Amino acid sequence: MTVPVAASPYLQCADCGHQEPLARPPLQCPHCQGDWWDVAYDYEAVAQAWPQALEGRPFDMWRYGELLPLHSYANRATMGEGGTPLLHATNLGMMLGAPHIYVKDERQGPTGSFKDRQAALSLSVMKELGITEAIVASTGNVAISYSAYSALVGIKMWAFVTSLVPPEKMREVAIYGSEVVKVTGTYDQTKKVAAEFARRQGIFIDRGIRSIAARESMKTVAFEIAEQLPLFLGKGDTPWRAPDWYFQSVSGGMGPVGVWKGYQELIKLGLVDRMPRLACIQAEGCAPMVWSYQKGLQVAEPVLHPYTRVITVATGNPGPAYTFLERVVREHGGAFAAISDEETFRAMHVMAKLNGISMEPAAALAFAGLFKLLSEGIVRRDEIVVVNCSGHTFPVEKHLLGKEWARTVELPQETPVIEDGLLGTLEQLDRSVQRIAILEDDANAARLLRRILQARGDYQIFEATDGRSGLEMIRRERPDVVLLDLMMPEVDGFGVLEAMRADQELQGIPVIVATAQELTPNERARLSGHIRMLLQKGAFSDEELLQEVLDALETNGHD
């Protein structure tokens, strides 16, 4: 394997184009006083080498070394960051009727968030520059990740965090030996305190969105997705593929800014043929980008008093990241969207229960954003969507689980005949369980309906795959609600409905029809008055289904 190093990198002032050799950049451009430096590389040389040169390199972020700002491969601070799986979210896709939803599983970094890419490259660069002590300000995950990597390379880290960061995360920062400074204030205030401390002490401070290493590290998310997508979708006209949409929950904007540059470079190299649209999702209680975009501003209006439980993304003043992303979204399409904490927590449960992917609220925010943009028709259901699952639940926020996340069966202490008490309690449990029959010939669709219901309540589910055995099952089990598919072998859904209507015992059971096809007016007439609800298969949310079932159960109770 050839050791990948930066291909003739140099610094370039974003405002006037002034160039400098790649080293620790001056705070301001000597020409125009601008403070935004980019790195550029010898793209022609890289285009010659890639993708062949990458064959045989490990699938981690360092395989893209030609486009990372590190002079020596030996200076890498590495613990297996990057190279995370791209997962096809098939259950979610079936529910939403969107077959091309992919999850970039960034939970699988060494400290459980996509900040590991940023920390790995930033600490590598610090090491290369001979820095021995550094300061970082954070809403939690950057502090955790920078602390881990600073321990690895032996750099002393000062982590300034807002006191709103959950104690579990604080502990995680401290265990790596960082100096933890809690600031009772917002993240923006914390950043100011950290900057002032750095100035007084003359200690190196991570420059956030202005840090070259941090932004460049995020390109590797784009590169990996582009390499992984053809595994699912096959090759297009180019060796790699860009998705139609890149979704991320956004705080400071490091991710989308870096990902955007990553795809621009891949276009230069001829490896992809289009740019994805960026969907930047923010928490409603701290959504400066969303509100500023709605007002048509090119400079962000800060949110001075963030009010959200999703602390990880509570950047009130996104500064130049917004100006950058505003232009990208305005010129190339894309979206900014605000999501309530409630929607975020719901998305977190959906992803865990429907797809087995548990994540922290800051990550779930992006999925809630996807649900919203799909339902608004801004994202089409046939588009290729990649959602960055940016962080794991591991350092949990307290309110992850609802009130009744576990059920207790309490055994009476005093009763001599313990079985009686136990049976009594179990009967109570039985009575709270409601019975639902699912008649559906598509096994995957049936599994999806079952999963949604089981995840959200005490339902006992009975299933049949054709109308005839379905009717027998309904007669035998007397369910409280029937979920009915119309297209089924033997007796179809219409037949089942007619049989139920003709039967005194079954007439009262509410029926919800889920269908994949458009109904003819005649078919609609046959259904009307006999069913509770018509759900379009593959285009409902778990919430809609559950609400229908609950409503149906309630009606039934009154009968």
Ligand SMILES: *Cc1c(COP(=O)(O)O)cnc(C)c1O
């Ligand atoms: C930092 C972070 C974000 C926001 O990322 P930015 O690109 O910096 O805005 C989202 N989710 C998680 C889990 C994070 O740690």
Ligand SMILES: [Zn+2]
């Ligand atoms: Zn300049």
